[in-house]
Amino acid sequence: MKYLSLVIVSISCFIFCSCNKGDSYYYDYQKSEQLYEGTIYSYLMGQRGTYDSLAVVLERLPDLKSVLNQSDSSVTFFAMNNRSFKLALENLNNARKVNGRSPIYLEDIDLAVLDTLSYRYLFNSEHPVSDFESYLDGQSIYSSKFNYEMHVVYKVLTSSGLVGGGQQQLMFSDTNGSIYQRYWNSTNTSTVDFMTRNGVIHTLDARHEFGFGKLLTYLSNN
Secondary structure, three states: OHHHHHHHHHHHHHHHHHHHHHHHHHHHHHHOOEEOOOOHHHHHHOOOOOOHHHHHHHHHOHHHHHHHOOOOOOEEEEEOOHHHHHHHHHHHHHHHHHOOOOOOOOOOOOHHHHHHHHHHHEEEOOOOHHHOOOOOOOEEEEOOOOOOEEEEEEEEOOEOOEOOOOOEEEEEEEOOOOOOHHHOEEEEEEEEEEEEOOEEEEEEOOOOOHHHHHHHHHHOOO
């Protein structure tokens, strides 16, 4: 019996320590910051096969490229990967086909439209997740060039049955100029708080459609 009791105590201690270690892991995960010594632009362009479409856009928008590559700037950028642009172009060109129009690609999009939509992902000053934690209903932020209203809500996902112990996430919304959420278009981040020399990167989920559907609105018939 004495031996059995010792075994039970040992197992209990192992489970307790494992749980504590797990809690610490999730806590450390959600609070840690990733640091990169280069600029936002240099980091994104270094991720081969992920931001190639964004690279095409930035070559067409040299002012935006300059801001993201300027080491003494301080900005926040919600980064869209290749899939986001592919979704937008597929939806756009399907509609254009129905309307008897030929397909267009990133190289063909009117610069004014591309400029307008791309700057909705860029904001003056750094906005890490800590800026949004205390706002239960989220907070409006305004794009750097056109002062366009976007909205951000902070969330912590449930992980391994631990409520509030998982990945931090931001819900990023185009308000479409409305105070009513039912008219908003929203997406979520996949990672947050990647800190660079000139600002912070929040990367958007691959299911996000670049422009929040606006390419279809602007260009389906043009």
